[in-house]
Amino acid sequence: PGPSSAAPFAEQDAAPRPLGRIVPVPASVTPGGAPYALTAATRIRVDKGSREARAVGGYLAGILRPSTGLPLPVVDDSAGRGGILLRLRAGESALGEEGYRLESGPGGVTLTAHRPAGLFRGVQTLRQQLPAAVERDTVQPGPWTVAGGTVTDTPRFAHRGAMLDVSRHFFTVDQVKRYIDQLALYKINTLHLHLSDDQGWRIAVDSWPRLAAHGGSTQVGGGPGGFYTKDDYREIVRHAASRYQEVVPEIDMPGHTNAALASYAALNCDGIAPPLYTGTSVGFSSLCVAKPETYDFVDDVIREIAALTPGRYLHIGGDEAHSTSHADYVAFMDRVQPIVAKYGKTVIGWHQLTGATPAPGALAQYWGLDRSSAAEKAQVARAARNGTGLILSPADRVYLDMKYTQDTPLGLSWAGYVEVRRSYDWDPGAYLPDVPESAVRGVEAPLWTETISQSAHIDRMAFPRLPGVAELGWSPAATHDWETYRVRLAEQGPRMTALGIDYHRSPQVPWPAE
Ligand code: ACM
Numbered sequence: 239p240g241p242s243s244a245a246p247f248a249e250q251d252a253a254p255r256p257l258g259r260i261v262p263v264p265a266s267v268t269p270g271g272a273p274y275a276l277t278a279a280t281r282i283r284v285d286k287g288s289r290e291a292r293a294v295g296g297y298l299a300g301i302l303r304p305s306t307g308l309p310l311p312v313v314d315d316s317a318g319r320g321g322i323l324l325r326l327r328a329g330e331s332a333l334g335e336e337g338y339r340l341e342s343g344p345g346g347v348t349l350t351a352h353r354p355a356g357l358f359r360g361v362q363t364l365r366q367q368l369p370a371a372v373e374r375d376t377v378q379p380g381p382w383t384v385a386g387g388t389v390t391d392t393p394r395f396a397h398r399g400a401m402l403d404v405s406r407h408f409f410t411v412d413q414v415k416r417y418i419d420q421l422a423l424y425k426i427n428t429l430h431l432h433l434s435d436d437q438g439w440r441i442a443v444d445s446w447p448r449l450a451a452h453g454g455s456t457q458v459g460g461g462p463g464g465f466y467t468k469d470d471y472r473e474i475v476r477h478a479a480s481r482y483q484e485v486v487p488e489i490d491m492p493g494h495t496n497a498a499l500a501s502y503a504a505l506n507c508d509g510i511a512p513p514l515y516t517g518t519s520v521g522f523s524s525l526c527v528a529k530p531e532t533y534d535f536v537d538d539v540i541r542e543i544a545a546l547t548p549g550r551y552l553h554i555g556g557d558e559a560h561s562t563s564h565a566d567y568v569a570f571m572d573r574v575q576p577i578v579a580k581y582g583k584t585v586i587g588w589h590q591l592t593g594a595t596p597a598p599g600a601l602a603q604y605w606g607l608d609r610s611s612a613a614e615k616a617q618v619a620r621a622a623r624n625g626t627g628l629i630l631s632p633a634d635r636v637y638l639d640m641k642y643t644q645d646t647p648l649g650l651s652w653a654g655y656v657e658v659r660r661s662y663d664w665d666p667g668a669y670l671p672d673v674p675e676s677a678v679r680g681v682e683a684p685l686w687t688e689t690i691s692q693s694a695h696i697d698r699m700a701f702p703r704l705p706g707v708a709e710l711g712w713s714p715a716a717t718h719d720w721e722t723y724r725v726r727l728a729e730q731g732p733r734m735t736a737l738g739i740d741y742h743r744s745p746q747v748p749w750p751a752e
Pocket residue numbers: 557558588605
């Protein structure tokens with residue numbers, strides 16, 4: 239039978255999923271020995287005295303209990319033997335911040351990590367080794383077996399991100415948390431929130447209250463928009479942290495600022511506030527680079543947002559500043575980057591920042607195309623050789639808002655159509671000419687939301703491209719292979735369905751019948 243026939247997959251459901259046949263594919267897999275079967279006696283044993291190991295154990299139990307119907311108590315590791323053991327080991331520094339080892343045999347499954355984030359990533363591997371039905375929220379028949387053997391796994395890149403534009407359309411805290419939970423399954427560790435743009439300002443700033451109250455009061459198409467209170471935002475940050483994701487807030491400047499300019503007349507060079515904007519053009523707005531008030535505004539906003547941000551980075555945008563002269567752009571970035579440093583954060587900017595002078599330690603996020611000019615790529619490469627780290631988000635590869643094909647109802651196509659293979663089949667370490675892999679901090683998949691206004695839309699555009707970007711970020715270059723990836727991705731279909739994700743059924747992928 240062909241790969242789209244249900245039979246081979248149905249048979250596989252009775253046997254455990256072969257060890258390592260997951261997304262992202264692990265760095266090292268040594269299958270062998272008998273599987274482990276979860277039973278009514280299985281306990282989740284965690285390092286006694288580690289609050290974080292216990293929290294990861296509780297998270298795992300929360301995923302497994304509804305579908306398995308098993309009690310799966312979370313207990314101290316000293317309680318008995320076997321079962322699922324989550325342990326932190328100071329001596330395992332080779333596993334780094336996010337690495338883990340999973341050892342599975344008839345007596346149990348042991349996850350070992352150096353740091354709690356590694357336990358959390360390892361739990362995603364354990365989860366994917368179980369049948370897809372484990373993701374359902376009602377009791378399923380099982381059996382619940384994990385193939386025997388050892389997985390040892392660490393990420394290729396430190397930065398594996400997803401960006402959500404909450405400005406063009408506003409998304410509620412619960413919608414953002416849903417996305418965070420989906421990203422966790424694929425070992426994403428960074429959530430970049432595009433919090434301001436021409437169409438909406440989405441975060442409360444106490445010292446400039448009209449930014450949210452007025453600037454957040456609409457969105458593309460003229461709907462009611464919305465904004466996060468500081469408590470809302472803390473809730474997002476807290477939820478992301480529980481999934482070992484760092485939130486990178488972006489305030490896009492000096493362009494993409496109509497919502498701010500509409501909220502405060504004093505920010506405009508002519509002292510006149512423009513109307514709110516609900517269309518989808520870009521490049522028409524600019525902060526007034528010559529005005530002192532502009533830097534009072536920037537200082538206040540960065541101070542308040544930095545105070546809400548336990549993470550290292552603050553993204554200052556800097557893209558498509560078509561209404562700012564080059565001299566003004568450079569002057570603006572020279573003045574604003576030290577403000578970010580003053581409040582203890584490191585700058586990230588879209589790669590146009592490399593046309594100014596990136597601050598020491600700054601990261602540039604490349605969003606060009608394969609066909610972008612050699613001069614543009616050379617400018618980015620020069621910055622990289624001078625120490626600016628790069629996050630790669632090539633628009634014609636990983637922009638999740640690009641249509642898959644001309645028939646995709648949602649999305650845009652200015653960067654071209656991006657089917658699943660195209661988004662997976664490139665190498666971040668060798669993508670930009672004259673950029674060494676050591677300058678690449680990782681990859682990020684942005685989802686711009688001009689046409690996206692519901693969680694179902696996020697699901698359809700992110701899945702199944704996001705898992706491929708996650709694999710590019712996590713898995714060793716040597717594992718990169720479309721033909722084997724597409725088979726592993728196909729096996730994610732029933733899992734995504736079980737999670738309620740109505741993904742794009744790309745004809746490039748041999749999905750099983752569901
Ligand atoms: C961008 O897509 N303007 C970063």
